[in-house]
Amino acid sequence: MTRFSSRHSTSPFIWCLAIICAIISVAVIIGGIAIFAGYMVIHPRVPILSVEYAHLDLLKYDIVGVMQTQITIVIRAENDNGKAHALFDETNFKLSYEGRTIAYLRQGEFEVDKEKTLSSHYVVQSYPIPLTPTMIQATDYAVKQDVITFELKGGSKARWRVGPIGSVKFECNLSCELRFRPSDHNYIPQSHCTSAHKH
Numbered sequence: 123m124t125r126f127s128s129r130h131s132t133s134p135f136i137w138c139l140a141i142i143c144a145i146i147s148v149a150v151i152i153g154g155i156a157i158f159a160g161y162m163v164i165h166p167r168v169p170i171l172s173v174e175y176a177h178l179d180l181l182k183y184d185i186v187g188v189m190q191t192q193i194t195i196v197i198r199a200e201n202d203n204g205k206a207h208a209l210f211d212e213t214n215f216k217l218s219y220e221g222r223t224i225a226y227l228r229q230g231e232f233e234v235d236k237e238k239t240l241s242s243h244y245v246v247q248s249y250p251i252p253l254t255p256t257m258i259q260a261t262d263y264a265v266k267q268d269v270i271t272f273e274l275k276g277g278s279k280a281r282w283r284v285g286p287i288g289s290v291k292f293e294c295n296l297s298c299e300l301r302f303r304p305s306d307h308n309y310i311p312q313s314h315c316t317s318a319h320k321h
Contacts, residue, residue, distance in 0.1 A: 169208050169234070169280040171294045172316035174198040174241055176309040178302035181270070183261055187253040193217070193272065195227070195244045195300070199280075201234040206282040208234045215276030215296070217246055220257045224248040227276070265304050272300045277317065294318070 175196040183189035197215075201208040215227040225246040234240045253261060264270040277295035298315035302308065 168292050168318050169210070169294050170198075170200040170202070170316060170318050171278060171296045172198050172200070173274065173296075173298065173300065173312070176300050176302070178270070178304070178307040178309070179245075180247075181302075181304055181307065183253065183258075187255075187258050189219075189251045189253055189261065190248060191219075191224070191251075192245065192247040193300070193302075195246060195274070196241050197227075197244070197296075198239050198241050199232070199234050199278070200239045202237065203282060204237045207236060208280050208282055210234065210278045210280050210294075213242075213276075213278040215244075215274055217248075217300075218273040218275070219251070220260055221273075222251065222257070224251055224272075268303050268305050269310065270302050270304050272302075274298055274300055274315075 173195065175194075177194045178191070179194055180190060180192035182191070195217075199208075199210055209231060210229075210233070211231040213227075213229040213232075216223055217225045217227065225248050227244045227246060229242055232240065232242075261270070275297045277293060279291065280294050281291040294317045296315070296317045298312055300315075301310040301312065303310065
C-alpha cells in the first residue's frame, strides 16, 4: 500500500501580513505611550469658559405682549496651561427667555496662548418676541422685582496639541442665568456662570 504525505507550509503572503500587523501594533503602542508621556509632561487643566460681563442694552415690551431686547455678552476663554496653547472650536451658545430661544451666539475657531485669557464680545439683538400670557405675567413680575432673567447655554470644543503626535480634547459647557436690573439695565454678576471650577 502506498502512502501519500503532504507538507503544508505557510505562504509568504501570510507571513508578510502578520509582520505588517505586528509592526502596526507596535507603532500604535509606542504612539499611545508617547501621547500619554506628553500629556503627563504638559498636564493640562480643562479650559474654562465664563461670563465676564453683560449688559441689557434694550428691553421693550408692550401691552399687546411683544418684547424686543438687545444684550451685550462678554465670554472669557481661559487657558491655565503654561506649556501649550489652547484651540477653541465649534463655539455655540443659545440665549433663551422663559424657555423660548431668542438668539444664537456662534464663533469660529480661535486660539488662547499659554496662561492667557481671551474675551469674545457678542451683541445679541432679538426679533420682536410674542409673549404668551404666562410670559407676560413673568415679565411684569420681573420688572416689579427689578430682576429679569435670561438663560445662556452652550459651549466649545477645546484641545491642546501634545507634541507632533496627537492632541488632548475637552468639552467646555456653560449653562447659567443672566440676571439684569430693568431699572438701570445693569448686569447682576453670578459666581457660577462658568464652565468649570478651578482646582
